[in-house]
Amino acid sequence: MTTSKVRAETGQRLREEREKRGWGKRRMARELLKAIGAPPERKRVDSLDRQMLDWEKGKHYPEQWAAAYATAFEMDEADLFPEIPPAAVTLEGTIASDDWDDMERRQLLLAALGVTLGSSGESLRQLLDMAVESRHRPLDEWGMACTDHLHALHALRTQPPAQVRDGLAVDLLALERQLRVASGTEATELQRVAAALSILHANSFTRLGDHSAAIRWWRTAKAAADASGDLNIRLSARCREAASGLYGQRDLTTVLHLIESARRIAGDKPSYWLADLAGTEAKALSLLGRHDEARQALHTFVRWEGGDARAGIIPSLWCYDQAHFAESWVYARAGDETATGKAREGVLSNPAVDYQYAANVQLHAATCTVAKGGVAEGARQAAGVLDALPTPYRSQYIVETGRMMLRAVPPGDRNHPAVGELREVLATVSPARPALGA
Structure with a gap:
C-alpha cells in the first residue's frame, strides 16, 4: 500500500473513532495529552487541534502519537495502526516546528521520551x-x-x-x-x-x-x-523487537508474525540476521511446548559462523554468549539437564556477561529442574535468584523469565508451598521504573 493511501485510511479511521465517541477535536487533543502525561494547556490543545486536522485528512501520519491514540481510545495499537508508511515519520513525529516555540515543543517531546x-x-x-x-x-x-x-x-x-x-x-x-x-x-x-x-x-x-x-x-x-x-539497521531493529516481545511484551503469535515479517526483508540468502531470527523463533516455540521444532530452529542459530552484520552502527550489540543463552533457554524448557548446564557454563564464562543473562541462566536451570519433576526444588531455586536482585536491577527480562518458570509448573503442583513462595517473590520484584533524575 502506498504511503499516501496508508495516511488517508489511517486519518479516516481516527476521525471515525473520535466521532464514534462524540469527541470534538479539542476533546481529542486533551485526551491525547492526558495519555502521555502532559498537562492540557490551551497552547498545546490549540496546536494538537491544528495537527489533527492534517492527520485526519491524511496529510501527515501521527507516528509518535500512535500509542497515545490507542490509550485514549482504549484499543490495541496494532489494530488501530496496522501499517506504518516508512516515509511518514521523523524522530519527533508530527510536531510542527512553527506550532510553538522550541521550549514548548521540546517539553512535549520530553514527555514522549519519558x-x-x-x-x-x-x-x-x-x-x-x-x-x-x-x-x-x-x-x-x-x-x-x-x-x-x-x-x-x-x-x-x-x-x-x-x-x-x-x-x-x-x-x-x-x-x-x-x-x-x-x-x-x-x-x-x-x-x-x-x-x-x-x-x-x-x-x-x-x-x-x-x-x-x-x-x-x-x-x-x-x-x-x-x-x-541501511538493511543491517532495518533488520537489527526488527530482530530486537521480536526478541523483546518474548518477555511479556507481545503474545507468542505476534512474535512469530514479527519474525516472518523480518525474514521477508532479509531474503533467502543465509545471513546472521536469519540465524538471529531463528534463535528467537526457537525460544518462542519452546514456550509453546514445540520442543522438536525449537531444537531445529536453535541449530540454525548456533551453527551460523558468518560474521556479517556484527560490525554495524552498534557493533557490540551482539556477543558470542547469545547462542549459549538461546541453548540454555531451549534445553531447559525441554528438561535436558546436561545440555542446559553446558550452555549455562558457556554464558557465565564470558567475563563481560550481561547481568540479565547471568540471572536468567540460573532461572533456566530452575525451569529445567521443574521440567524434570523437581517442582519444590526448582521453585526455591528461582525464588532465591529473584529475591537477591537489587531493586535498580529488577529488569523485566529477568522477572518475566521467573514468570515463565512459574507457568511451567504442572497444574497439579501449583498449590505447593514452595510455588506459593515463588509467586509472592514475583509479586514484589516488578521492574523499577523511577522518574528521570530520581
Whole structure:
C-alpha cells in the first residue's frame, strides 16, 4: 500500500473513532495529552487541534502519537495502526516546528521520551548544556554515542535500565534538534543513528517493563531505519523487537508474525540476521511446548559462523554468549539437564556477561529442574535468584523469565508451598521504573 493511501485510511479511521465517541477535536487533543502525561494547556490543545486536522485528512501520519491514540481510545495499537508508511515519520513525529516555540515543543517531546521536567540530577544538567550549546555533533561522534550507551557510562549491559533511559533521552533530544536542519547524506546517516539510539531506548523501556513506550520506540526505530535505507539497521531493529516481545511484551503469535515479517526483508540468502531470527523463533516455540521444532530452529542459530552484520552502527550489540543463552533457554524448557548446564557454563564464562543473562541462566536451570519433576526444588531455586536482585536491577527480562518458570509448573503442583513462595517473590520484584533524575 502506498504511503499516501496508508495516511488517508489511517486519518479516516481516527476521525471515525473520535466521532464514534462524540469527541470534538479539542476533546481529542486533551485526551491525547492526558495519555502521555502532559498537562492540557490551551497552547498545546490549540496546536494538537491544528495537527489533527492534517492527520485526519491524511496529510501527515501521527507516528509518535500512535500509542497515545490507542490509550485514549482504549484499543490495541496494532489494530488501530496496522501499517506504518516508512516515509511518514521523523524522530519527533508530527510536531510542527512553527506550532510553538522550541521550549514548548521540546517539553512535549520530553514527555514522549519519558522525561520529567521537574526532575533534577545529571541528566537535567545535560539538557541545560544541550540548550546552550549550538554546535551540532559530527557524524563520527554520533557513531561513538551508540557504542557508549551500550558499554560505557550508560552501559546497557551493566547499568540499571532507568539510568540507561535517562542518558539516552538526552542524546535523542540533541539528535532531534540536528535532524530538523540536516539534509542529504548527513540526514541519511543521522536516520541510522536515530534508529540505533531508538533500538537502545526501546530496550531500556522493555527492561523497565513499560511495554507501551517500548512498542512506540520499536516503531520509531523501524521507521528511522527504513528511512536510512541501511538493511543491517532495518533488520537489527526488527530482530530486537521480536526478541523483546518474548518477555511479556507481545503474545507468542505476534512474535512469530514479527519474525516472518523480518525474514521477508532479509531474503533467502543465509545471513546472521536469519540465524538471529531463528534463535528467537526457537525460544518462542519452546514456550509453546514445540520442543522438536525449537531444537531445529536453535541449530540454525548456533551453527551460523558468518560474521556479517556484527560490525554495524552498534557493533557490540551482539556477543558470542547469545547462542549459549538461546541453548540454555531451549534445553531447559525441554528438561535436558546436561545440555542446559553446558550452555549455562558457556554464558557465565564470558567475563563481560550481561547481568540479565547471568540471572536468567540460573532461572533456566530452575525451569529445567521443574521440567524434570523437581517442582519444590526448582521453585526455591528461582525464588532465591529473584529475591537477591537489587531493586535498580529488577529488569523485566529477568522477572518475566521467573514468570515463565512459574507457568511451567504442572497444574497439579501449583498449590505447593514452595510455588506459593515463588509467586509472592514475583509479586514484589516488578521492574523499577523511577522518574528521570530520581
